[in-house]
Amino acid sequence: MKTWNKYLIGAFLVVQAVAAWGQGRHTFTLGDSAFMLDGKPFQMISGEMHYPRIPREAWRHRMKMAKAMGLNTIGTYVFWNVHEPEKGVFSFTGNNDIVEFVKIAQQEGLWVVLRPSPYVCAEWEFGGYPYWLQSEKGLIVRSKEPGYIREYKSYIKEVGKLLAPLQINHGGNILMVQIENEYGSYGEDKSYLALNQQIFKEAGFDGLLFTCDPAKDLVRGHLPGLLPGVNGLDDPAKVKKLINENHGGKGPYYIPEWYPAWFDWWGTPHHTVPASQYAGRLDSVLAAGISINMYMFHGGTTRGFMNGANYDDNKPFEPQISSYDYDAPLDEAGNPTPKFIAFRNVISKYIPTGKKLPPVPKKKPSISIAKIELRQSVMLSDALPKPVNNTHPMTFEELKQDYGFVLYRTSVDGGNAGVLNLQGLRDYAVVMVNGKTVGTLDRRLNKDSIKLNLPPGKVQVDILVENMGRINFGKYMLQNTKGITQKVSWNGVELNNWQHFRFPFSDLASFKFSSSKTATAPVLRKGSFQLSNPGDTYLDMRQWGKGMVWINGHNLGKYWEIGPQQTLYVPKEWLKKGRNDIVVLELTKPSQTSLQSLPRHILNQLQ
Secondary structure: OHHHHHHHHHHHHHHHHHHHHHHHOOOEEEOOOOEEEOOEEEOOEEEEOOHHHOOHHHHHHHHHHHHHHOOOEEEEEOOHHHHOOEOOEOOOOHHHOHHHHHHHHHHOOOEEEEEEEOOOOOOEHHHHOOHHHHHOOOOOOOOOOHHHHHHHHHHHHHHHHHHHHHEHHHOOOEEEEEEOOOHHHOOOOHHHHHHHHHHHHHOOOOOEEEEEEEHHHHHHHOOOOOEEEEEOOOOHHHHHHHHHHHOOOOOOOEEEEEOOOOOOEOOOOOOOOOOHHHHHHHHHHHHOOOEEEEOOOEOOEOOOOOEOEEEEOOEEEEEEOOEOOOOOOEOOOOOEOHHHHHHHHHHHHHOOOOOOOOOOOOOOOEOOOOOEEOOEEEEHHHOOOOOEEEOOOOEOOOOOOOOOEEEEEEEEEOOOEEEEEEOOEEOEEEEEEOOEEEEEEEHHHOEOEEEEEOOOOEEEEEEEEEOOOOEOOOHHHHOOOOEEOOOEEEOOEEOOOEEEEEEOOOOOOOOOOEEOOOOOOOEEEEEEEEEOOOOEEEEEOOOOOEEEEEEOOEEEEEEEOOOOOOEEEEOHHHOOOEEEEEEEEEOOOOOOOEEEEEOOOOOOOOO
16 A cells, blocks of 8 residues: 555656646747747847856846846856866856856746857957867867867857756746857858857757847848847837848847947946937837847946957957946946836836836945055065976967966166067066066057166066957957067067966965065055945045955956046945955056045046
């Protein structure tokens, strides 16, 4: 009898499991003019936000804010260099836990459009590609070159293991998956796109696949048979015409990237667009039944060294700032802006009959922190790791270093004046003579030379080079090595016999701090502060020069006095009651020893 009961219980559990799976499973297909969710027309009202740009602890809050604005879907890229930082080494935990991000969206009643691509652009380092691809002999990204395809397949296979089961046709909440990303802005090889499609299918992505391109490049970047999304266009008639022409005379109609604002780069004004310029456009698109994804709904922060850069033949090198506020409806800290309210008012007209939008959560409280003294320090020249020696300067890639800084050291005969020239500087350099800073060089300004008066005797020349972000868009992505990429000369004579000291700043544990003393070159400064009630805050870096900040081990990103960003956002989630530790890397004002915080950001001040 006990055995029979055991079988009955087992059978009952199986039936329950099958029933639960059936309840969670949906269908999502292409209708002639609309997406069809469980056989009924469905209009995606979506917003883009990226899990690496938001503290994991805040993901759910941002999802609730999305619901409060009226969104029913979230779009996100999947970032290859985040998930495979070194060849064959995969990371899907902590802030890289894309599976948890998607599941939280499902718990909050949101669908997801997934964009593993694997090229993402996104103002992200190397467009999302891992740096080590450049060290693979003959490898050419965004091509059918066998080495690239091999690595691409390996990566997408890992992504598929985790995320393919979360597609809507398997009971999850991922509606669609994008292959490649704005490929038409780069090339037009349809066989390459077809290979992308095959790779995704082999990885388990057996639901709806789509492509997206700017309007002017859509014909080049679209793979016949897949739904073409059109980016950056919000004239309903033009959107429908373009998609009809490339999709057998029918829809659905989808704008995967609708831009209600823009991003910033160092040394240029902060980009803002009034909500009034876009609320009417959003209204017209939704009224026409077109599905839309706002890029961005919430930008967040590009922390650490993950900012990208733009560069082409018609403009200088443009490294992007750490704030990815984007003048989005939800600001960098996750608070609603006037744009949020304006868009919510529009969206409220298009929600299903009988439904009401959730109330808008109150703005989160923020705090200011009084003067923080950084009483301990260590100069980089006093904390040198083991050197790598070579006749000629080596690039970051040759040194197997992903991000951060490399200090290049050699010696010359002094007692004369002349010009120190760096050929192929990428991207910013602090030049030191006998341990003291004498000037800086800057790729943005095409400044690669400096006049020096050297003291008599043997002179030690140090050049601390910063990788300011690999190019994330265009043909120069294939020329993305960092460091001193050619040679250094003194008065026209090439300098040889270099020591290379690597500073990736992936871990600060190896640095030995002591009581502050006079610093004459790049320095790390350390301090602490006490909090009784943690809250969001913004470090005021206007008195500092150039560098980056860590709080409680979290890298907050870069600051630079030239602006427009003058503050660094500190999430409440990363602060503690009681003691909090802070470390600042300062490159150009080594004597600075204190800072404070503000209850608001400053993103619009150029100096």
